[in-house]
Amino acid sequence: MERGYKRHLQAIEIYKPGKPLDEVRREYGLDRIVKLASNENPFGPSPLAVEAMRKAATQVHMYPDGPCTQLRSALAEKLKLPEEWFIFTNGSNELIELLCGAYLRRGEKAILPHPTFSVYYNAVTAQEGEKVIVPLCEDFSFDVKAIVDSIDSNTRIVFISNPNNPTGTYMNTEGIKAILSKLPDEGLVFMDEAYAEFVEASDYPSGSELLKNDHRIVVSRTFSKAYGLAGLRIGYGIARPEVIEGLERLRQPFNVNAMAQAAALAALRDEEHLKKTVENNRTEKIRLVKALEGLGLRPVASQANFILVDTGYSGEEIFALLLQKGVIVRYLGPELPTHIRVTIGTPEENDFFLSALRSVLESMGT
Ligand SMILES: Cc1ncc(COP(=O)(O)O)c(C=O)c1O
Structure with a gap:
């Protein structure tokens, strides 16, 4: 018998989180720290969500509601979809693992536009799937033709982070349709809509709409970004019931905790908080892009709540400074x-x- 953990897992990099804020503060003797590293909501959680958590806190001696009944019914009503089309997960990260665990057999192909969200690569590797890496175009847009060309009868999952992390670029409806037109009947398109609330592009595809006419779509959504609940770990998937069934078989019975369920339900109802978040993102994105360009840098056009920017210097050095x-x-x-x-x-x-960036750039001699 082979010793230790499964050998193929050696290809997975252990996730290295950034330093805790307090440690950074102490190390550099700083008064103020601004964290703009994980695409969180800068306004924090909705006050209604905080209140809901306070109430839920008194009940945490009991296991949570496994199927997330109330949240399920609220989302089904909001999106006008049947309740059986939803699955709730411990962050949308868990959905990615469930998807590969249930659908990706050893040696089957998963298409990964590259670079994209790191969790996809690891989930594919964990199942011994074959990673088909399709580079983004030079301007960081999706290379739809190359993605379509790479699809064959052994393609099981196509990952589309839409908008894409870390570039902020998006795929339009036409692109998704081109993929579907080549994808085998058993294939799935994972439409990761983690940043959908921030998108302004009018030709941005709605996964849940496309799903009504195509059983090969799995939509992923999260409460971590625009809804400001990253620390609670709650997301959900939308797919046809026959696809949801496979995911449900792998899901832990109580994967979404009670505080997260209560907070998500309240956050969903706090339209004002969401509106304020989205509006701030819209106006500040315009301002930031202009300022970055003014500094002689090259920001990538983003549909999300982050901006990828070419500094022209070592990104690692700029980060450290x-x-x-x-x-x-x-x-x-x-x-x-x-x-x-x-x-x-x-x-x-x-x-x-x-x-801070201006002074870093000055110190580097621009
Ligand atoms: C594209 C994408 N999908 C999913 C996630 C993870 O979200 P969650 O917090 O719901 O696990 C992120 C977080 O950075 C992301 O960028």
Whole structure:
């Protein structure tokens, strides 16, 4: 018998989270830290969600409602879809794992536009699927033709982060339809709509609409981004009941905790908080892009709540220098050596970031 864990798991990088804020504060002797690294809601959770959690806290001696009955019914009503088309998960990350666990057999292909969200690669590797890497175009848009060309009879899952993390670029309805026209009947398109609330493009496809006419779509949504509940870990999938069935068989009975369910239900009803979040993102995105361009940098056009920007310098160095000034952004590794990704914050946070960036760039001799 082979010793230790399964050998193929060695290909999975252990996730390295950023340093805890307190540690950064102590290490650099900082008064203020602005975290713009994980695409969280800069306004925090909805006050209604916080209130709902307070109430739910008194009941946590009991197991949560496994099927998330109330949230299910609220979303089914909102999206005008049957309740059986939903599955609730411990963050949408869990949905990605369930999808690969239930549908991707060893050696079957998963198509990954590249670069994209890291969790997809790991979920495919964990199931010993074959990763078909399809680079984005030079301007970071999806290369729809190359994606379609790479589909064959052994293709099981096509991952489309829409908008894409870390680029913020999106695929339009036409692109999704081109993929569906080539995809085998047993294939699935994973439409990850983690940032959908922020999208402004008029030709942005609605996964849940397309799903009405095509059983090969799995839509992923989360409460971590626009709804400001990342710390609670709650997301959901929408798919046809025959697809949901496979996912449900793998799901832990009580995968979504009670506080998360209560908060998500309240957050869903707080339209004002969502509106404020989306509106801030819209106006601040315009301002940030202009300011970044003014600094001589090249931001990528984004439909999400973050901006990928080419600094022209080492992204790792810029990241480290910004950190010393109390701004945490994301460096994306050697494949994007001169870029950083920055979450769009409140006007004050963005000013703090811009002033730190300006001084970092000055120190580098621009
Ligand atoms: C494209 C994409 N999908 C999913 C997630 C994960 O979301 P959750 O917090 O729901 O697991 C993220 C988070 O960064 C993301 O960028």
